[in-house]
Amino acid sequence: MSKGVHVKFSNVSKRFRTPKGDWYQALKELNFEIQPGEFVALVGPTGCGKSTALTLLAGLEQSSIGEVSVDGTAVKDIDIRTGFVFQHDATFPWMSVANNVGAGPKFRGLDPKEYRPLVQKWIAKVGLVGFEKHYPHQLSGGMKKRVALAQALINEPQLLLMDEPFSALDVQTRSIMTDELMTLWETTGSTVLFVTHDLEEAIALADRVIVLTAGPAQVKADFKIELARPRKAREIRFTEEFLKIYQNIWEVLRDEVDIAYQRQLIAPSEK
Amino acid sequence: MAEDFLSDAEIKRKQTKHRINVHSLQLAVAVALLGSWQILADKKILDPFFYGRPSGVMHQLGVWIQHGTSIGSIWVNAWVTLYEATYGFLAGVILGIIFGVFLARNPTAAEIFAPYIKVSNSIPRVVLGSIFVLWLGLGSISKVALAFVLVFFPVFFNAFQGTREADNKLIANARLLGASKRQVTTKIVFPSALSWITASMHVSFGFALIGAIVGEFLGAQRGLGLLIATAQGNFNPNGVYAAMLLIAIMALTAEWLITKLEDRLLKWRPTQVSGTEH
Numbered sequence: 001m002s003k004g005v006h007v008k009f010s011n012v013s014k015r016f017r018t019p020k021g022d023w024y025q026a027l028k029e030l031n032f033e034i035q036p037g038e039f040v041a042l043v044g045p046t047g048c049g050k051s052t053a054l055t056l057l058a059g060l061e062q063s064s065i066g067e068v069s070v071d072g073t074a075v076k077d078i079d080i081r082t083g084f085v086f087q088h089d090a091t092f093p094w095m096s097v098a099n100n101v102g103a104g105p106k107f108r109g110l111d112p113k114e115y116r117p118l119v120q121k122w123i124a125k126v127g128l129v130g131f132e133k134h135y136p137h138q139l140s141g142g143m144k145k146r147v148a149l150a151q152a153l154i155n156e157p158q159l160l161l162m163d164e165p166f167s168a169l170d171v172q173t174r175s176i177m178t179d180e181l182m183t184l185w186e187t188t189g190s191t192v193l194f195v196t197h198d199l200e201e202a203i204a205l206a207d208r209v210i211v212l213t214a215g216p217a218q219v220k221a222d223f224k225i226e227l228a229r230p231r232k233a234r235e236i237r238f239t240e241e242f243l244k245i246y247q248n249i250w251e252v253l254r255d256e257v258d259i260a261y262q263r264q265l266i267a268p269s270e271k
Numbered sequence: 272m273a274e275d276f277l278s279d280a281e282i283k284r285k286q287t288k289h290r291i292n293v294h295s296l297q298l299a300v301a302v303a304l305l306g307s308w309q310i311l312a313d314k315k316i317l318d319p320f321f322y323g324r325p326s327g328v329m330h331q332l333g334v335w336i337q338h339g340t341s342i343g344s345i346w347v348n349a350w351v352t353l354y355e356a357t358y359g360f361l362a363g364v365i366l367g368i369i370f371g372v373f374l375a376r377n378p379t380a381a382e383i384f385a386p387y388i389k390v391s392n393s394i395p396r397v398v399l400g401s402i403f404v405l406w407l408g409l410g411s412i413s414k415v416a417l418a419f420v421l422v423f424f425p426v427f428f429n430a431f432q433g434t435r436e437a438d439n440k441l442i443a444n445a446r447l448l449g450a451s452k453r454q455v456t457t458k459i460v461f462p463s464a465l466s467w468i469t470a471s472m473h474v475s476f477g478f479a480l481i482g483a484i485v486g487e488f489l490g491a492q493r494g495l496g497l498l499i500a501t502a503q504g505n506f507n508p509n510g511v512y513a514a515m516l517l518i519a520i521m522a523l524t525a526e527w528l529i530t531k532l533e534d535r536l537l538k539w540r541p542t543q544v545s546g547t548e549h
Binding site: 058060078080082083084086088090092093094095103104107108135137151152155 | 438440441443444445446447448449450451454458459462463465539540541
């Protein structure tokens with residue numbers, strides 16, 4: 001299917017105006033690269049700027065300093081080669097499941113005759129056959145997430161960005177969705193940047209786990225995950241290999257989590 | 272012990288019984304109010320010359336239906352008022368939506384027009400009726416114009432606010448899925464503003480009727496407003512009430528139609544939890 005793209009963050013810094021009027025720096029001289037077809041998980045303590053990195057790469061925001069590039073071209077605006085799965089439900093409540101899944105092809109001006117079979121195929125892939133005419137409010141959280149996945153993947157994105165996509169789900173649904181994402185991704189070959197604060201999820205899914213510092217985010221460490229594919233996320237987390245990797249990364253991540261937690265205690269109102 | 276759920280038939284029977292109870296009590300309230308009015312008027316405690324009485328209102332309606340009014344057939348007069356209100360309503364709703372959505376989607380334009388909108392909103396708009404009668408004459412157009420002005424602003428403000436409140440996350444998602452700015456407006460922003468817009472439509476049909484009737488007060492050749500003004504001039508309170516009753520029927524019918532339309536347009540919304548069930 002689609003071929004993944006190359007992603008590069010070069011010296012990227014980003015600051016925001018806070019509601020109080022002062023500046024908040026989310027990213028500081030962030031540098032990393034993702035090879036085509038690689039699945040990279042970005043982990044870090046809450047509020048460290050992980051999501052900001054994603055919105056820059058998606059073209060939803062611009063960096064203050066430095067450059068984010070895809071296949072060597074700086075990202076200036078939204079690029080429709082990019083698919084995005086949001087943390088919270090972003091399905092369109094007034095569209096049926098079928099129309100939600102078909103939204104991308106429709107917006108892109110494809111012929112309904114052409115994409116309708118594709119919609120049906122993706123509804124089947126995410127296990128929602130029989131729910132085509134349902135509206136999002138009639139679905140469970142996990143089902144809505146499946147709609148969101150199909151909605152993003154039907155466009156065969158060369159770059160798939162996911163912002164803690166499963167964090168709003170209960171633990172069981174979450175591990176099922178992790179496995180399903182794995183199966184879906186393994187056939188696409190797209191580049192993935194997956195933001196999460198769940199280290200287990202990150203290791204189970206990714207080829208590489210990048211650990212960010214407490215905000216402003218910088219790359220603290222970069223781990224290659226040498227676990228064989230195809231993986232079964234639900235079982236792999238009990239293997240010895242997995243636990244070893246987990247321990248290694250947790251050693252690094254723990255300090256940053258502590259720093260972030262201390263800061264929250266001092267300034268509870270700040271993000 | 273075995274579980275004994277109520278059967279569907281039993282639940283249905285209970286609900287029917289509840290409904291009948293409510294309706295009969297509602298009827299009792301109406302009978303009590305109208306009945307005491309009738310009795311007080313018959314006993315001259317309320318002077319029927321000024322206050323009228325229910326039987327007089329019914330008699331007046333009967334006369335109008337059988338013999339027509341001093342200004343022609345009652346149906347023609349009712350129809351004139353209805354279409355003045357309806358045209359004003361439709362024009363106000365359509366233009367209110369267009370301007371509201373457009374300005375909310377174009378912040379610079381909104382900034383430029385903001386003071387003018389504030390000023391025109393602060394004008395007591397009913398007064399414009401006099402201007403419209405001067406400009407557009409005694410015919411229906413001046414009434415349609417007044418109804419339009421009364422409807423436009425509430426719809427405009429709701430459309431504007433509803434558009435502003437559209438979820439940024441949904442807009443970002445649509446753009447990432449490939450939507451153009453125009454598609455974002457029509458497929459994302461407009462549907463999310465719809466519940467605001469339909470809410471304003473409920474109040475604004477009432478405004479449209481007010482516009483038509485006040486316009487007719489100010490100067491007209493036909494219409495229920497003129498009928499009311501004539502009845503007032505003849506010291507005929509029953510005539511005023513009879514015309515009021517016809518206007519109320521129109522307003523309720525319109526409200527029912529708007530609710531139907533709303534249910535259709537917003538069928539994707541979760542159903543509201545109803546307090547009357549069970």
